[in-house]
Amino acid sequence: MAEKHSPRVLDSLALAYSLNGEPGKAAAVERRAIEELGDADPGLRAELEKKLERYEKAADDAGIEIEDADDVLG
Numbered sequence: 001m002a003e004k005h006s007p008r009v010l011d012s013l014a015l016a017y018s019l020n021g022e023p024g025k026a027a028a029v030e031r032r033a034i035e036e037l038g039d040a041d042p043g044l045r046a047e048l049e050k051k052l053e054r055y056e057k058a059a060d061d062a063g064i065e066i067e068d069a070d071d072v073l074g
Contacts, residue, residue, distance in 0.1 A: 023058035
């Protein structure tokens with residue numbers, strides 16, 4: 001895994017990708033947000049997991065592959 005990022009910052013970035021029509025990138029970044037959060041905040045983790053489900057479904061519905069977070073984050 002590359003550089004650590006704040007889960008909340010990653011969540012915001014995932015939302016930006018989603019709003020920009022890039023659900024594959026959104027899902028990848030949201031997955032990383034969940035990884036970075038770990039078990040630190042169960043409430044936030046549940047929220048991020050719900051968002052991840054939406055991004056994954058949007059990517060699947062559009063036939064878009066979910067990218068690797070390291071590639072997305074550089």
